[in-house]
Amino acid sequence: MTAAVAWDLSPGNEFVVNGVPWTVEAFQPQVGKVVLVRPEHEAWKTSVRQLMHHPNIRPSTRTRKDLPAASRGRQPKGVLDLPPSKRPLVMLRVDHLREVETGFRSGDPLNALPGEPKPQYDPNSTTLTERRHAKVRELRQDTIRNPDLAAAHCLDKVSYRTLIRWDLDRRRFGPVGCADDRWLREATGRQISAAVREVIFAVRHETLHRSKLTAKDRERLIHQYVREEFGKDEPVPSYETLRVVWKEWFGSTGARQRFAVSAARAQAVATGRHVVVSRPGQVVALDTTVLPVKVREQVFGDPVSVHLTLALDVYTHSIVAFRLTLVSDTSVDVAMILRDVMMPLPMRPDWGEEMEWAYPGVPGSVIAEFTDGKVAGLPFFAPETVTTDHGSVYKNHHLIEVQRVIGATIRPSRVLRPPDKQAVERAFGAIQSLLFRILPGYQGVDSSDRGIDPESDACITVAEMEHLIATWVVRTWQNRRFGSYYSSCRS
Known part of the structure; x- marks a missing residue:
């Protein structure tokens, strides 16, 4: 037909x-x-x-x-364009449309099936709209009775508007008008010659370090490069083809240029292997941020900002050491925090027994023998690898000597790759939401959230803040269950 x-x-x-x-x-x-x-x-x-x-x-x-x-300008779609398995489904849809239109599945009263026409499809007593609504109800009831069969026949989501669309397309294109366009054979694809492929990669390499360009700009550069290298006789694909091929080969161009450059550099040196942290002390992440709480310095009592440096064990997410500095940290401060990672934290006078060493495997008495006192429940170990950012405090001869002495490897994270230190970044956010926000002198996340005068609200000294953070880390953080890492088999 x-x-x-x-x-x-x-x-x-x-x-x-x-x-x-x-x-x-x-x-x-x-x-x-x-x-x-x-x-x-x-x-x-x-x-x-x-x-x-x-x-x-x-x-x-x-x-x-x-x-x-x-x-227009293309080969008209036909039934032969459909896969053989889809042709019976198309004819089944045509049978339903014939029944709606004439009351007979075959469309011919002379070839009527037993019981045709059904009362709800009788053209002499019903309108076309009523017959279409009856067909929708019939298909929905069939879907409820046998949903798998209805889904296999692609008749489980037929609506009144669907029947109208099928009928109009059948009149225009024949039975193939009832077919889903996704059933038709796929396009033959795009052909990129070896010369154009070479040009595309050359333009990619040339524009990677430049400011961001649009797809039209890249198309002009490709045309220019082809004319200069291969002459005017070399055919160049259309703009749409170049745009789609560029996206398939190099991904979306919606990212900022600095991030695109960083991703390309990381891809160039990628080894395809991932570091799997499998034990405590294997990787310790270091990072420094400005404390979001104004504190008072101990000499003149002026409100000041201090820097908080954290050392986080990536495997256990334990804060194994931290340090507060009035000015930006130096390589000496980094060396001291690495020393704190390897040394046990002594108990403080106002800490109770619940904060003492309680780790299995090593009795607290053994730890107390070489520390001349009780030890708080904070892990300590010699780190194997220390992950840092690209600050100047991590790039000097003093830290290289520290690395040699303690036998650790200090490796900077990749540029513009926050996932390399995402554990310590999350720790900063958790401490801010769980502790810093409720303290007087908190400055908010930005100037819009800042209070009228957080400097005048500051009442905690640097020493008191250091003691408060240490108490909170040992008592709260070390005993906190993290939903992302805690076992799902909870009692």
């Missing part, structure tokens, strides 16, 4: 005769005469009767106004 297509013989429309395109130059309906022309050929004067009975003629899709714009 094929759709009947009305011929438009107005001047300018095109017909394909024996595989050759001809354009209508003139049409005289009063005498049934038509004049067809094509470049470098004599005009073909014929009649409408001869055209109608020609064995190999069809309207060209380039001038058919009944086709969507995307289908």
Whole structure:
């Protein structure tokens, strides 16, 4: 079954005769005469009767106004374009449309099935709208009774508007109009010559370190490069093809240029292997941030800002050491915090027994023998690898000597790669939300959240803040269950 297509013989429309395109130059309906022309050929004067009975003629899709714009100039879709497994599904949809239209699955009263027409589909007693609503109810009931079969037939989500759309497309394109466009055969794809491929990679390498360019800018550079290297005879794909190929090969271009450059550099040196942290002390992450709470210095009592440096064990997420400095930290401060990582934290006078060493495997009495006192419940070990950022305090000879003495490896994280130190970044955010926000002198996350005068609210000294953080780390942080890492098998 094929759709009947009305011929438009107005001047300018095109017909394909024996595989050759001809354009209508003139049409005289009063005498049934038509004049067809094509470049470098004599005009073909014929009649409408001869055209109608020609064995190999069809309207060209380039001038058919009944086709969507995307289908003009292309081979019309047909049933043969469908996979063999989808053709019965299309004909099943056509049968449903015939039953809605005529009351008979075959569309012919002479070939009626037993019980046809059904009362809800009888054209003599129902309207077309009523029959369509009845068909929707029937398909929904079939879906409830056998959802798997309905899904296999692709009839489980049919609505009233779906039936109208199928019917209109069937009248325009034939049975294939009822098919899902995703069932049609895939496009043949794009072809990129070796020369154009070389040019695309050259333009990528050239523009990576420059400011961000649009797809149109890259297209102009590709055309320029092709003309200079391969001459004007080398064909260049269209803009849309270049845009799609660029996205397939290099990913989306929506990122900021600095992040795109960083990602390209990381990809160039990537080994394909990932570091798996499997034991305590294997990786310790160091980072420094400004304390979001104003404190008072101990000499003159002025409100000041201090820097907080954290050392976090990546495996256990334990804060194994921290340090407060009035000014920005130095390499000496980094060396001291590494020393604190390897030394046990002594108990303080106001700390109770619940904060003492309580780790299995090593009794607290053994630890107390070489520390001359009780030890708080904070891990200590010799770190194997220390991950830092790219601050100047980590790039000096003093820290290199510290690295040699303690036998650790200090490695900077990748540029613009926060996941390399995401554990310590999350720790900063957790401490801020769990502790710092409720303290007087808290400055907020930015100037919009800042109070009227956080400096005047500051009442905690640097020493008191250090003691408060140490108490909170040992008592709260070390005993806190983290949802992302705690076992799901909870009692």
